[in-house]
Amino acid sequence: MREIALHLLDIAENSVAAGGQNICIEVQENLQSDLLTTSITDDGRGMDAETAQRVLDPFYTTRTTRKVGLGIPLLKLAAEMSEGRLSLDTEPGKGTKIEASFRHSHIDRMPLGDLASTFLALLVSYPKIHWTLIYETTDKGGEKGSFIFDDTELKAELDGMSITEPEILKFVRGMLEEGVQASALKIIS
């Protein structure tokens, strides 16, 4: 995978498979601390300690569980390649939070990629899930950007109408793209 945003799309799929009803994707880019941190939090069925250990092992998991495969080990590898780490916080019946951090300036850090497309794909595909996207940035000078998209109001307003109706789709896509763009770090690296 070439983008962190693609990993997020992949990991979010696990949250859906785990029966999560409220799923939150968070991305923080901080140039002052030189960190890029991402997390996905769900209120799905969670995992016991043993299973949580297994999902980090690509060879064990692919054979035993169908809902989690190579995705998490791949993200872990991507994080560790850029001096970051992956952590898993989970409890049966409560949900799961997966956090991956990356050294922002590391030469091997993959690009964040198209966050808006990732989020739109999830919104469109799983309209019954309550999605939240939080994207926060801090540049070298300490200036902050923030885009929070909670789909509650959007869905209340749509009142059952599908997001894939052309005009609605255009609206939502525009909203996401503009929101992410407005908070993105203005640097050329």
Place this chain on the structure above:
Amino acid sequence: MPAIKSLEELKRVREETLEKKKVKAASGNVQVIVAMGTCGIAAGARDTMKSILNYIETQNVSGVTVTQTGCMGMCEQEPIVQVLVGDQTKVVYGKVDAQVAEQIMKQHVQNGTPVKDYILPL
């Protein structure tokens, strides 16, 4: 949260869409399912979905449901897209990149003719 102003705009867009739907309610339901397991995503499924959504938006295609599914066990054929038109049998396509997706949307979803070259023999 997005500004209230934009939600006001959404309200207007929604009403307009309702009006349009009343005009052309027929055509039947179409479901497009993009496989988005780790294998699908790594093979480019998000771009495939983006292309499908882009087609709906630019060509103004109403009444299409777009969803996703996990790995189907045919990872080498990813990105895989399934198309279901009304109560017809499901058609499964393999190696659907952004361009093929556009072709499927035009030929199959809009005009009802499956794109033979990319159908997977199941």
